[in-house]
Amino acid sequence: MDTPSLSHLSKIEYDHVYEPAEDTFLLIDALEEDLALLQNIKPTVCVEVGSGSGIVITAVAKALGRTSFYIAVDINQVACKVTQKTAQLNGTDVEVVAMDLMSGFHLDNKIDVLIFNPPYVVTPSEEILGNKMYGDLTRAWAGGERGREVMDQLFPKIPDILSRCGVFYLVVISENCPEDIKHLMNDLGFIMHVVKERKVRGEYLLVLKFTRK
Amino acid sequence: MKLLTHNMLTSKCLKGVNVGYPLGIVAKDVKVLETEFNSEFVSRIIPKLDWDTLWNAADSIGHAGDLPRAVCDDYENDVEFLKKVHHVLVEVEVIEGELVCPESGRKFSINKGIPNMLLNEDEL
Structure with missing residues (x-):
């Protein structure tokens, strides 16, 4: 999987949009490792929640090509614009919609691939709403208690989001209690797989994948 | 915003709105960009579509052309x-342009192709 070019982005954008880091690249590595599997399920709709710079959904769109439709959503409108630009400059077609998580989607099991690199950092709950000092960017990483407050809002919707053979990719750190997520998603009818894990500068990152039982 | 995206959007997240689907479209600037045709993709996406919503959306912005009102057999x-x-x-x-909630009339702007479905706190 080619890493999309982000040469159009500079300090000005990165003041408002999460700059790709180890977690981003681990997610791309995981998707690359699963590429044959993704091609095999023949997705028609792939969605990334919280696309930020747009590097991940653009990489997926480049790799899977025109056999699927790609949608990126972000709560940060600067990120929406940047994602659109990243997709365009890398020759891919990605639709972008500004929304909070999946709140604007008519959920009826149409999404084959859902990707979420959530704000997973353990922070005080109030930081999730962002604060004036950090602008939009706080929301890109502040996860509240156990770093789980944002991703926990999405989990109960997964059964209505994913198609029958759909797959959900999620980035977490060990503080998010992956074992607890495994049980929670098991109760919702999904099996958890660990696709990749890596320790980077004191942060233990994992890319999880969920499929229907 | 392409009409395939429109086919999947709702304003149900608004307080007091039950279905919020399909959203109306007020188009101020529509572009047609030729893209590579992939018959496999189109065949596979058809079962996922709300056909009436697609037809009405296309018609409302003057692009239904000779698109049939129903999906033909053996498509x-x-x-x-x-x-x-x-x-x-x-x-x-x-x-x-704008997307319009069918129940409340709330408008969501579409700017440079990006619909803004974000709500104010008092709308949740």
Whole structure:
């Protein structure tokens, strides 16, 4: 999987949009490792929640090509614009919609691939709403208690989001209690797989994948 | 915003709105961009579509053309039909305009092709 070019982005954008880091690249590595599997399920709709710079959904769109439709959503409108630009400059077609998580989607099991690199950092709950000092960017990483407050809002919707053979990719750190997520998603009818894990500068990152039982 | 995206959007997240689907479209700038036709993709996406929503959306912005009112039988082998669907789904794009909640009339702006479905705190 080619890493999309982000040469159009500079300090000005990165003041408002999460700059790709180890977690981003681990997610791309995981998707690359699963590429044959993704091609095999023949997705028609792939969605990334919280696309930020747009590097991940653009990489997926480049790799899977025109056999699927790609949608990126972000709560940060600067990120929406940047994602659109990243997709365009890398020759891919990605639709972008500004929304909070999946709140604007008519959920009826149409999404084959859902990707979420959530704000997973353990922070005080109030930081999730962002604060004036950090602008939009706080929301890109502040996860509240156990770093789980944002991703926990999405989990109960997964059964209505994913198609029958759909797959959900999620980035977490060990503080998010992956074992607890495994049980929670098991109760919702999904099996958890660990696709990749890596320790980077004191942060233990994992890319999880969920499929229907 | 392409009409395939419109087919999947709702304003149900608004307080007091039950279905919020389909959203009305007020188009101020529509562009048609030719994209590579992939018959397999179009065939596979058709079962996922709300056809009436697609037809009405295309019609409301003046791009229904000769798109049939219903999906024809044996569509997988009807290349002409698939090409019409491809055109309406992914070639017609609303660049500037608004999406309108069918129940509350709340408008969501579409700016440079990006619909803004974000709500104010008092709307949740």
